[in-house]
Amino acid sequence: MAHRDKRSKPNDYYERHNAYASAVPNYHAESSQGGSRGLTELSGQGVLIRDGEFYNGGNFETSKNNHSYNTTTINQTFNTRSPNNSESTITKQEKRDELLKSLDFAHIDARRTNIKSAHRNTCKWFLKTPQYQEWLDTTESDKHGGFLWIKGKPGAGKSTLMKSTLSDVHRSSKKKGMVVVSFFFNARGEELEKSTIGLYRSLLLQLLKGYPELQHILDSVKPEHQWSTESLKFLIEQSVRALEEASIVCFIDALDECEEQQVRDMLSFLQNIIEQAASARTELRVCFASRHYPHITIQKGLNLVIEGREEHEQDITNYLDTELHIGHDRLAEQIRSELKEKASGVFMWVVLVVDILNKEYDRGRKYRLRQRLKDIPGDLHELFRDILTRDHNNRDGLLLCIQWVLFAKRPLTLEELYFAIMSGIEPDNLFNCQSEQEITREDMQKYILDNSKGLAESTKSKAPTIQFIHESVRDFLLKENGLQKIWPELGSNLHGESHEELKRCCLAYLNDKIVHNFHLPKPLPKASTPEAASLRLDAAKSLPFLEYAYQGILHHADKAESNGVNQKEFLSIFSLSDWIEYNNLFEKHQIRRCTTKASLLYILAERDFANLIHTLDSRQSCFSVEEERYGTPIFAALAAKSNEAVQALLEMQVKTLPLDSPIHSLCEGFIKSERYINNFSRDFTFSPNRTVASYIIDKGNMIIFEVFLSTEDDADRQLTGNTMQIAVSRGDKDVIRMLLKRGADVSNLLLLLLLLYYLTSKRTGMGSYPSFTRAIVSN
Numbered sequence: 001m002a003h004r005d006k007r008s009k010p011n012d013y014y015e016r017h018n019a020y021a022s023a024v025p026n027y028h029a030e031s032s033q034g035g036s037r038g039l040t041e042l043s044g045q046g047v048l049i050r051d052g053e054f055y056n057g058g059n060f061e062t063s064k065n066n067h068s069y070n071t072t073t074i075n076q077t078f079n080t081r082s083p084n085n086s087e088s089t090i091t092k093q094e095k096r097d098e099l100l101k102s103l104d105f106a107h108i109d110a111r112r113t114n115i116k117s118a119h120r121n122t123c124k125w126f127l128k129t130p131q132y133q134e135w136l137d138t139t140e141s142d143k144h145g146g147f148l149w150i151k152g153k154p155g156a157g158k159s160t161l162m163k164s165t166l167s168d169v170h171r172s173s174k175k176k177g178m179v180v181v182s183f184f185f186n187a188r189g190e191e192l193e194k195s196t197i198g199l200y201r202s203l204l205l206q207l208l209k210g211y212p213e214l215q216h217i218l219d220s221v222k223p224e225h226q227w228s229t230e231s232l233k234f235l236i237e238q239s240v241r242a243l244e245e246a247s248i249v250c251f252i253d254a255l256d257e258c259e260e261q262q263v264r265d266m267l268s269f270l271q272n273i274i275e276q277a278a279s280a281r282t283e284l285r286v287c288f289a290s291r292h293y294p295h296i297t298i299q300k301g302l303n304l305v306i307e308g309r310e311e312h313e314q315d316i317t318n319y320l321d322t323e324l325h326i327g328h329d330r331l332a333e334q335i336r337s338e339l340k341e342k343a344s345g346v347f348m349w350v351v352l353v354v355d356i357l358n359k360e361y362d363r364g365r366k367y368r369l370r371q372r373l374k375d376i377p378g379d380l381h382e383l384f385r386d387i388l389t390r391d392h393n394n395r396d397g398l399l400l401c402i403q404w405v406l407f408a409k410r411p412l413t414l415e416e417l418y419f420a421i422m423s424g425i426e427p428d429n430l431f432n433c434q435s436e437q438e439i440t441r442e443d444m445q446k447y448i449l450d451n452s453k454g455l456a457e458s459t460k461s462k463a464p465t466i467q468f469i470h471e472s473v474r475d476f477l478l479k480e481n482g483l484q485k486i487w488p489e490l491g492s493n494l495h496g497e498s499h500e501e502l503k504r505c506c507l508a509y510l511n512d513k514i515v516h517n518f519h520l521p522k523p524l525p526k527a528s529t530p531e532a533a534s535l536r537l538d539a540a541k542s543l544p545f546l547e548y549a550y551q552g553i554l555h556h557a558d559k560a561e562s563n564g565v566n567q568k569e570f571l572s573i574f575s576l577s578d579w580i581e582y583n584n585l586f587e588k589h590q591i592r593r594c595t596t597k598a599s600l601l602y603i604l605a606e607r608d609f610a611n612l613i614h615t616l617d618s619r620q621s622c623f624s625v626e627e628e629r630y631g632t633p634i635f636a637a638l639a640a641k642s643n644e645a646v647q648a649l650l651e652m653q654v655k656t657l658p659l660d661s662p663i664h665s666l667c668e669g670f671i672k673s674e675r676y677i678n679n680f681s682r683d684f685t686f687s688p689n690r691t692v693a694s695y696i697i698d699k700g701n702m703i704i705f706e707v708f709l710s711t712e713d714d715a716d717r718q719l720t721g722n723t724m725q726i727a728v729s730r731g732d733k734d735v736i737r738m739l740l741k742r743g744a745d746v747s748n749l750l751l752l753l754l755l756l757y758y759l760t761s762k763r764t765g766m767g768s769y770p771s772f773t774r775a776i777v778s779n
Contacts, residue, residue: 092219099218103205103227107193110461111186111254115163121318123157123164125311131302132165138283145300146274150289152306154472155348155380157315158289159184161306162253165287169249178247178283179210187257188467188474190410196262200232203250207239211246214239224683233269240273240282247283255290257471267298307345316340316350324354326361326369335369342378348470349380352387355454381476387453388486394451399487400424400505401451403498406477408548409555411465414458415544418444421451423505423512423545430512434543496563503556503570506549510578515543520581527590536586550582554609561611568615576600591685595627602626605633605649608642613652622649623692623712631686634704635695638680643671646678650704653711663710666703675703693718697726697735705735709742716742 090098126132134140135148152158166182173180183199192198208215217238225231240248255263270286277284292305306312317340324339326332335357343350353376360372377383388398400421404412412420422430433439448456448466455473458464468474476482484494491497509515518539525531539546561567577596580603584593594603601618604610622634630636637645650667657663670676679699686695693715696705709715719742727735 095223096215096218098223099221099225100205100208100215102225103201103208105192105198105201106463107186107189107461107465108198108202108205109184110189110459110465111159111184111193112163112166112182113461114459114467115159115184118160118164119315119319119322122315123161125314126161126165126304127168129304129311131304135285135287135302141278141283143300144302145271145298146285147270147298147301148285148287149298149301149303150287150306151292151303152289153344153346154291154475155346155470156306157312157347158291158306159253160347162251162287162289166251169251173249176247178249179207180249180251181206181210182251182253184253185255185257187254187471188405188411194258196258196266197227197229197232199252199258199266200229200236201227204232204236204239207236207248210248211239211243214242217242226682237273237276240277240284241280243277243280243282245281248277248285250284250286251289252286253289254471255288255296256294260294260296264296267296271299312345313340316343316345316347319347319350320354325358326366331366331370335373338370339373342373342376344378346380348472349378349383352383380472381480381482384455384473384476385482385486387455388482395487396425397421397451398453400501401448401456402477402483403501404505405452405456405466405468406474406483407495407498407502407556407559409552410548411459411467412548413463413465413544414441414444414448416548417466418447419509419545420502420505420548421447423509423549424501427508427512430509431514434514493563493565496560496565499556499559499563500565503553503560506553506556507570509545509549510553515546518543518546520585524581524584527584527587527593532585532588536588539585546582547586550579550586554579554604554607554612558604558609558611561615566615567612571600571612571616574600576603579603591629597626598628599624599626599633601649602628602633602636605642605645606630606636606640608637608640608645610642610644610648613645613648618652621712622653623708625686625688625692629685631688631695632692635680635684635686635692638678638699638701639682639684641678641682643676643678647671650707653707657710661710663707666706670703677701691718691723694723694726697723697730697732700730700732702732702734705738709738719743 131148135144135146150158150161162184166180170180181203183202185199186193192201208218217235221231221235258266274284274286317336320336320340324332324336326335339350339353339357343353353373356376357369357372360366360369377386401417404417404420408420419430419433422433445458448458455469456466457469458466484490484492521535525535557567557570576598580594580596580598587593599618599620601613601616601620601622604613604616605622620633622637623632625631626633628636630639634646634649636642637649647667647670650670654661654663654667666675677700679701692712693705693708696708712718719739724736724739727739
């Protein structure tokens with residue numbers, strides 16, 4: 001049986017305004033919700049002009065010249081309206097300040113802040129190396145291209161060296177009149193901390209703060225703009241071009257903690273802007289740090305390898321002299337010498353072994369130091385294995401702690417991780433732990449230290465979270481398969497079973513009586529009110545793990561399903577009403593809240609839980625209209641750029657069609673093909689005064705429109721005259737042919753085609769009026 005959308009109504013938007021358009025030549029009709037803004041309808045025929053520009057087949061063309069612009073880029077990034085049409089009560093500087101604020105993000109400096117400062121008497125040698133001195137020498141720029149690349153083994157101390165050098169350059173920058181910018185990639189952090197879009201946001205923010213006179217480049221950006229890689233690169237390029245005779249020094253750490261292709265694209269971009277800077281007599285130099293692998297070649301650049309350098313070995317000696325507290329007799333000096341040799345230049349290994357030997361010495365077992373050092377593996381990864389397996393106490397807590405740090409949706413705070421682990425291994429004690437005020441942060445820190453065997457720690461950022469002490473711990477557990485080797489009972493499905501376990505922890509917490517005893521007022525206060533903020537604060541204080549548990553439970557269920565752990569039973573018992581209630585509590589923007597009638601399909605679609613959509617196997621149409629912001633599940637997925645969910649929804653939608661239907665092949669791999677067009681944006685809002693069909697045509701989703709026509713019983717009812725007007729105004733011949741075949745209203749088609757001929761023949765080269773008309777009418 002085909003899907004049916006009984007709640008959609010025919011669109012009367014254009015009919016309501018045509019009378020006014022006919023009587024008033026320059027009448028502007030504003031879409032009430034989410035439609036095109038600043039639209040003028042000519043002669044009552046519904047062909048649209050936006051702010052003096054003809055809208056035709058995906059491009060705006062000004063009536064004053066022949067330049068065409070990509071509407072996606074212009075609409076989503078820059079404000080194309082004239083000043084007269086976009087007056088605002090906020091000042092220009094206030095708008096700039098808001099955009100600067102939007103560039104910032106949580107944990108933007110977390111990685112750099114969390115790197116331990118260089119031990120005294122270490123790292124200073126780097127400033128005197130020939131490579132560093134040559135890099136600073138602007139007369140040598142043609143040789144090195146402005147690049148200096150520091151490389152070393154995992155744990156060698158690259159990040160510490162970068163942080164130390166950055167501090168030294170900062171101190172001298174004011175005297176030299178230069179601006180210093182930096183970014184430290186963090187694979188253990190959130191998405192913006194480990195991607196180039198986070199890098200570009202950070203660098204642009206630092207540039208605009210370092211050179212306030214450049215902030216005028218933000219004046220063309222829409223206040224509600226969602227930052228993209230391309231728009232950020234464009235603005236950085238504009239900033240560099242606008243500078244003259246400036247000096248910029250950039251430090252970028254841990255390139256290996258970002259996806260390789262992103263790094264390659266970034267290097268190409270930086271090479272380009274360094275050349276542009278030189279043409280503006282601006283000095284731009286970039287210093288990288290990374291592991292040896294993956295190897296990426298750049299045309300020009302200086303290289304410095306840490307391990308094997310005499311100065312680096314001396315740094316290790318200096319550290320041992322002050323931090324290894326085992327005395328200074330003959331045995332102690334022999335142990336220092338052996339330890340240094342065994343370290344092979346890996347500073348992280350030295351730090352961990354010093355801690356082990358100090359504890360041994362403090363227990364009065366000096367006689368065992370040499371044997372203990374001999375037993376310690378010389379390889380960093382093998383040392384991690386030794387730490388994790390040396391005793392068998394609390395293995396369940398250790399495993400769960402590791403799984404949370406490895407697979408959490410985002411890094412957890414101390415309190416969140418404490419109760420997350422408790423929910424998994426001691427759920428019966430949750431109520432007592434949360435109701436007893438005597439449990440302090442210090443108690444929690446001890447608990448995490450014990451469960452992680454010292455391999456996880458709290459960061460030093462403004463909003464501290466728990467992460468591994470070094471990225472090499474994660475490498476050992478996942479890349480070297482250490483987790484499965486230590487816990488073979490996890491089987492081959494490590495990721496699936498881990499996400500399933502984290503989902504169970506969330507479910508256990510949400511089912512605890514202390515959560516059910518937490519009173520929520522009905523209805524909730526508006527999201528932006530002080531009352532709502534106070535309620536969120538109370539919930540976070542009383543139930544620290546509550547927000548993550550509600551936001552993470554579907555995430556982990558979806559990940560588990562994607563790795564072969566079936567979630568059908570979980571979805572059958574999932575309390576959607578409770579989820580909506582608490583999700584709305586933690587949502588800070590009223591427009592993003594769901595109604596109590598929102599379907600599970602809509603929720604999954606917006607949040608891109610494609611695997612759960614397949615498992616849900618709902619009979620609900622993805623085109624069915626709900627009383628939600630985006631109207632339908634498919635529009636929610638499109639607006640949220642939930643591409644995998646879009647694919648899943650279409651595949652679910654066409655299940656009712658015969659197996660030999662060509663629609664199946666159209667949907668196969670759709671989102672990864674060139675046919676996938678998504679002109680929906682986050683600020684889209686569905687209007688009940690428009691039909692689903694009109695939105696699909698207006699946004700140019702041809703394949704989705706074919707699925708709609710093939711699966712919706714009331715599709716023909718939605719093909720009113722204005723749907724044809726929208727198709728013609730877009731110059732979309734394929735949609736026009738399809739509408740004609742379906743018997744769409746064409747009473748005003750001749751006038752529309754005449755105007756379309758005028759617009760297209762002179763500007764888009766679509767062809768002459770007769771041939772275009774024949775091409776449509778003949779089909």
